[in-house]
Amino acid sequence: MTVLLSTRGLKKSFGGLRAVDGVDFALETGEIRAIIGPNGAGKTTFVSLVCGRILPDAGTIVFDGGDITALPAHARVRLGIAYTFQITSIYPRLGVFDNVALAAQRAGGGGLRERAMAALERVHLERRHAEPAGTLPYGHQRLLELAMALALKPRLLILDEPTQGLSDAEIADFITLVRVLSRDATILLIEHNMPVVMELAGRITVMESGKVLAEGTPAEISADPAVQRAYLGAPADG
Amino acid sequence: MTDAGKAWMLHVALIAALFALHFVLPAYHHGVLARVMVLAVFAMGYNLLFGYAGLLSLGHAMFFGAGLYGAGLAAYHLGWSVSAAFSAGILAGISLSLAVGVLALRTTGVAFMIVTMMFAQAFYLATLHFNAWTRGDEGLVLQTASRTLGSLSLADPATRYLAALALFSLVLLLTLAVVRSRLGRVLVAIRENEPRTIMLGYDTFAAKLAATVLSGAICAAAGAAYALLFGYVGSTLVSVQYSILPLLWVLMGGAATTIGPLIGTLLMYYLVDLSGGPLDRLLPGWHLTYLGVVGVALVLLILFFPKGILGTVRGRWLRWLP
Numbered sequence: 001m002t003v004l005l006s007t008r009g010l011k012k013s014f015g016g017l018r019a020v021d022g023v024d025f026a027l028e029t030g031e032i033r034a035i036i037g038p039n040g041a042g043k044t045t046f047v048s049l050v051c052g053r054i055l056p057d058a059g060t061i062v063f064d065g066g067d068i069t070a071l072p073a074h075a076r077v078r079l080g081i082a083y084t085f086q087i088t089s090i091y092p093r094l095g096v097f098d099n100v101a102l103a104a105q106r107a108g109g110g111g112l113r114e115r116a117m118a119a120l121e122r123v124h125l126e127r128r129h130a131e132p133a134g135t136l137p138y139g140h141q142r143l144l145e146l147a148m149a150l151a152l153k154p155r156l157l158i159l160d161e162p163t164q165g166l167s168d169a170e171i172a173d174f175i176t177l178v179r180v181l182s183r184d185a186t187i188l189l190i191e192h193n194m195p196v197v198m199e200l201a202g203r204i205t206v207m208e209s210g211k212v213l214a215e216g217t218p219a220e221i222s223a224d225p226a227v228q229r230a231y232l233g234a235p236a237d238g
Numbered sequence: 239m240t241d242a243g244k245a246w247m248l249h250v251a252l253i254a255a256l257f258a259l260h261f262v263l264p265a266y267h268h269g270v271l272a273r274v275m276v277l278a279v280f281a282m283g284y285n286l287l288f289g290y291a292g293l294l295s296l297g298h299a300m301f302f303g304a305g306l307y308g309a310g311l312a313a314y315h316l317g318w319s320v321s322a323a324f325s326a327g328i329l330a331g332i333s334l335s336l337a338v339g340v341l342a343l344r345t346t347g348v349a350f351m352i353v354t355m356m357f358a359q360a361f362y363l364a365t366l367h368f369n370a371w372t373r374g375d376e377g378l379v380l381q382t383a384s385r386t387l388g389s390l391s392l393a394d395p396a397t398r399y400l401a402a403l404a405l406f407s408l409v410l411l412l413t414l415a416v417v418r419s420r421l422g423r424v425l426v427a428i429r430e431n432e433p434r435t436i437m438l439g440y441d442t443f444a445a446k447l448a449a450t451v452l453s454g455a456i457c458a459a460a461g462a463a464y465a466l467l468f469g470y471v472g473s474t475l476v477s478v479q480y481s482i483l484p485l486l487w488v489l490m491g492g493a494a495t496t497i498g499p500l501i502g503t504l505l506m507y508y509l510v511d512l513s514g515g516p517l518d519r520l521l522p523g524w525h526l527t528y529l530g531v532v533g534v535a536l537v538l539l540i541l542f543f544p545k546g547i548l549g550t551v552r553g554r555w556l557r558w559l560p
Contacts, residue, residue: 051437077439085437091430102427105420106439152439 004029004186005050005156010059012045019045021210022059027156032178032187034197036221037207038230043190044086046207047158050188051083052076064155077106082154084145086161086190092134096125099133099144103151119151123177139170150181157181159189163196175199198222206230241558242418245496248559249414252497253407260399270511272399274504275406276463277483281491281499282413283456284484289494290417291449292429293343296351296481297358300338301454303365303476304330305461310471311371313385314378320387324462331458332451334361339450343443358481365473377472385466398467405463406500409456414496416452417560425449426494457484479529486532489539492548496560501547509535 005027012020020042027033035043048054050061052073061069068076077083091099097116104116120126123143128136133144142162149157159178163171171193178187178200191197197204197218204221206213208230214221221227239247256275263271280302287293308330313323342353366374385392392398416422424445427435436442465471483506484499491502510528517524517531539546545553552559 053433053437072441074436074439074441077437083437085434089431089434089437091427091434093430094426098423102423102435103438105423148438 002029003027004064006062007050008060010046010049010061011057012049012054013057018210020049020056023210023212025205025212027186027188029186030182032182032200032202033189034201034204035188035190035207036192036197036204037213041207042210043207044160047083047160047188047190051081051158053083077152080153080155081158082149082152082156083158084149084160084162086164088138088141088145090133090141090145090148092132094133095129096120096131096133096136096144097129100147100151103148107152116151119147122150122180123147139166142166146177154185157185157187159187161190161192163191163193171196244558245414245418245560249410249496253403253410256403256406260396260403265395268399269395270507272395272402273468274507275402275500276460276467277487277507278500278503279406279409279463280457280460281484281487281503282409282496283453283460285488285493285499286413286416286456287449287453288485289488290422290429291425291446293446293449294351294485295354296485297338297354297356298453298457298484299476299478299480300358300361301331301335301457302461302464302480303361304334304454305458305463306465306471306475307365307372308458309462310378310380310465313380313466314471315371317384320385320392320466324466327462327465328455328458331454331461335451335454336447339447339454343446343450355478355481358476359478362473362476362478365476372471372473375473377470377474380465380469380471382469385469392467393469401467402463405459409459410496414560417496421445421448479532483532486536486539489546490535492546492550492552495546495548495552498546498548506532506535
């Protein structure tokens with residue numbers, strides 16, 4: 001397996017708060033990786049550094065063998081890093097189709113309409129393509145944002161708390177969908193819903209206070225006493 | 239017919255109607271419409287940035303002024319021909335909007351409004367300061383002899399109307415092409431949600447700068463045409479109200495509609511023109527200036543008609559209007 005994304009000594013402070021404090025991280029091509037950790041652990045700051053929404057104070061980020069530390073966010077998206085926001089970010093006043101077409105247009109190539117509709121079909125929103133995006137129910141807006149990310153044909157898909165606010169049925173569909181997507185893209189997700197993490201992730205990275213606390217398979221992580229203290233709570237016995 | 243086909247047909251029909259009016263309008267209204275078409279070009283340039291990209295500038299008088307003075311000074315002091323002076327005006331607009339854009343686009347929202355307004359005030363004060371060349375408020379009158387295009391005199395009402403119509407048509411079709419283009423869609427995306435647009439991989443600063451320069455060039459073309467067609471170049475035409483007026487015209491006609499700027503400019507022109515007499519009779523001694531009419535219209539528009547005339551038409555009936 002080859003390393004798709006790696007960071008070394010990544011640091012970012014906001015005032016006196018060290019949100020990300022020296023993170024060394026490596027992600028292999030084809031993985032589904034979950035990042036977990038308590039609120040304020042630095043998860044969203046870390047992925048924001050990776051996708052370029054904020055720039056680090058120190059450290060390097062390497063994507064597909066190239067140093068992207070100084071690249072602006074839009075240039076990183078062009079290299080194949082797609083990001084869905086923690087708080088759903090779509091174009092509510094534009095049509096569902098137009099939302100995805102903006103992503104497909106940037107990805108380039110012919111057959112814009114077909115590519116946009118194909119992305120909508122993957123999240124089962126094709127029949128609502130003419131509706132204004134803002135009138136969709138919340139769960140569908142999250143799926144629409146995912147369709148926009150898919151239309152970019154990303155190599156790395158970063159999902160920031162994707163199941164937040166979804167119903168149980170929607171979460172089950174989402175898990176199936178992410179499995180399908182992972183055939184084409186490496187997936188990095190921040191997630192609070194532990195059953196989703198345990199079911200999807202091949203490996204889990206645990207963050208606390210801006211540092212990586214532990215990393216391993218779901219089984220290793222759930223057995224790790226340090227992780228249990230920090231995040232999962234005391235093990236339930238009997 | 240496709241929506242694109244309908245849109246192009248509508249625009250061509252509008253141009254044909256304006257051409258037909260050339261033969262039927264009485265002299266006074268013929269003259270008004272020529273002036274309105276030039277000012278509507280100014281409004282269309284403003285609309286590109288405000289309506290489509292969502293950037294509210296309060297300084298577009300400087301771009302109109304760049305064209306006005308660029309063309310006017312070249313014709314008056316250097317004796318340049320109409321076509322050379324017109325090109326100089328547009329070039330001045332492009333250079334100014336590029337420089338102002340690079341600096342002002344580092345800000346957004348209210349800060350962008352203030353920065354653009356400050357640049358425009360600096361431009362206005364410069365036209366007063368360099369009194370020796372501009373004659374400030376008094377302004378310059380371009381002699382009829384210097385305003386000829388081949389054997390045609392731009393001071394002649396018929397030539398003037400047709401020249402204004404030619405510029406208007408060109409800019410109208412250009413605007414339609416731009417808003418239907420890839421850039422046009424990206425500008426709307428920036429207006430609707432800029433962080434999302436960046437995270438779709440678009441260089442939003444470059445797109446906004448392109449819109450600013452295109453807007454500046456169009457407004458400068460209006461200013462240059464104004465100088466050469468009406469023969470007057472003065473500081474009052476670059477004062478702060480000429481930054482507010484295009485905003486008002488666009489709001490009235492419908493922001494982010496291609497034809498709205500013409501409708502807004504036309505209605506506002508006649509509103510100011512026709513309200514003066516009745517207002518004086520109704521409220522004698524109030525001395526309401528046209529700015530009073532403009533202010534009241536702006537307040538009423540924002541309160542009751544925020545989408546403007548064509549914006550409302552599009553919302554209710556014609557979804558395909560560009």
